[in-house]
Amino acid sequence: MSHRRRPAVRGGRPLLALLLSGFLLVGVCAATGIAWDPLSGAPAQNATAQGASVPQPTGPGSGPGAGGPSAPQPEQSPAPTKGAAAKGNPEGAVDSGAARPAGALPFDLPQPAALRSGEAGRKLVFAHYFTPYPLSLDNAAADRDYYTRNYLNPDGESGKHGRYGGLLRDRPLPVTPKSGDWEYANLQQEVRTARAAGIDGFTLDLLSLSGKNWDRSNLLMAAARSVDPAFKIMLMPDMTSLKTDDPRVLAEALATLADASAAHRLPDGRLVVSPFKAEAKNVAWWTEVIRILKADHGIRTAFVPLFLDFGAHSGDFAPISHGFSEWGSRSYVGQESSTRDVQRAHGMGKIWMQPVSVQDARPNQGIYDEAGNTATLRATWTRVIEDGADWVQLTTWNDYSEGSQFAPSLHNGHAYLDLTSYYLTRFKTGGWPKIVRDTLYLTSRTQFAAADPTGDQSLVMSLRKGSAPSRDTVEVLSFLTGPAAVRTTVGTARSAHDAPAGIHSKLLPLKTGTSEAHVVRDGQPTAKVDLPYRVDHQVDVQDLQYYAATSGREP
Secondary structure (H helix, E strand, O other), X not given: OOOOOOOOOOOOOOOHHHHHHHHHHOOOOOOOOOOOOOOOOOOOOEOOOOOOOOOOOOOOOOEOOOOOOOOOOOOOOOOOOOOHHHHOOOOXXXXXXXXXXXXXXXXXXXXXXXXXXXXXXXXXXXXXXXXXOOOOOOOOOOOOOHHHHHHOOOOOHHHOOHHHOOOOOOOEOOOOOOOOOHHHHHHHHHHHHHHHOOOOEEEEEEOOOOHHHHHHHHHHHHHHHHHOOOOEEEEEEEOXXXXXXXXXXXXXXXXXXXXXXXXXXXXXXXXXXXXXXXXHOOHHHHHHHHHHHHHHHOOOEEEOOEEOOHHHHHHHHHHHOOEEEEOOOOOOOOOOHHHHHHHHHHHOOOEEEEEEOOOOEEHHHOEEOOOOOOHHHHHHHHHHHHHOOOEEEEOOOOOOOOOOOOOOEOOOEOHHHHHHHHHHHHHHHOOOOOOOXXXXXXXXXXXXXXXXXXXXXXXXXXXXXXXXXXXXXXEEEEEEOOOEEEEEEEOOEEEEEEEOOEEEEEEEEOOOEEEEEEEEEOOEEEEXXXXXXXXXXXXXXXXXXXXXXXXXXXX
């Protein structure tokens, strides 16, 4: 018998095997690797609602309540990280990450130096890095690596994720297996990808102070330094996951990471520490952490707590804080509350780090937010720009268990990251970038919101409180140098609309089949995008993430 709470949705992956096979054509034979589950020590965060009209703020890996599913446990322990965690820059690591191709964006992105100097350099953009989901877990070929065998497969890891149709619905864009220290090389590649998008650094979710996630944290610090000394890592101890009540233990761990030159510091030398769910410990506890860092390690701290309930705790934390942040909501409605929060922080003389999100869907917790195609991404960036935030945190870079990734992924390519580069440039420079080439972004789900999965999945996702209502739409988001016609095909339905110069969003009803769009100006086509993932009424597994494609990159 099914124990479903509500019919919902997931588009199957009819092209997954084909796409993964394509990556093999440019790959090499799989290198050795030990299968493991990277979520050892992952958090199970319980978010609290800030109001009936505001979506419930959540955190990485957070559950809907104490009765939520526990974090997966490893099948087999991995081999220890070699080289970079201890040496900082191992030999034999080859970074094969490609640079952004010419013409990928609708505008010309300024060089990193221009985005990091003057007023632009004071407006910082970080992406939340979640250590359980690096580019590869085992350095195997994409058609049979750990993501494919165990996380995307409902029967993976001996079926322990079968109740919710598998742990993940998307994965990092597959990479070719590497020789040498492949973990280090892959982290280098992620740093290069973020830097190429205009991002200043990562906020590093510290899930544990030992084990694989801790090793990878150290490795990321070294990778950032080796790729770009100006790319910074902000330390974010995750207080829903760290198993210590001793402020000295945390202070010593932070001091260890602070030895790396990549650790984010203010111009005056203070180490930035931004704990996730800071309210899990009281002000006295954090005051002791800050004291130990100064007394025992000579480290002065700029404390920037991130709250799940900013309004309830900001006043108590103000005396010890340089700034504030919050995790935020994941739907395009209810974003107006950020204006109040920025004003409150600035009124206290504090800087504000504003969250920017694209979507959120959590199969293993049975919850999702209606992102409205790219509406949430555009709405959260608009609030950053109009409300005068000081820093930005993209939530998240790579938490695939939440479906909240900005990083290039199998089902989204670079679309969300490329869109972010446009708004990031406006945030940093104060002026909207000039659109110099026609570019289209096409987004939709692969199933209808009311679809009832026919497989063995018993837990399906329901809308989180405060979310916008679910909708079944295809969005054509156009960036045009001048007015033009945009011709579309959604399933068998063909149509056309006139789009003005600049940015324009057109919503079309979701239909079975695939979708495509192209721009025609003066009778000549200028840009074309295909979203090859087929939409079906009947699906085996629920998937409420939006899939995306851009005309700026080859599929």
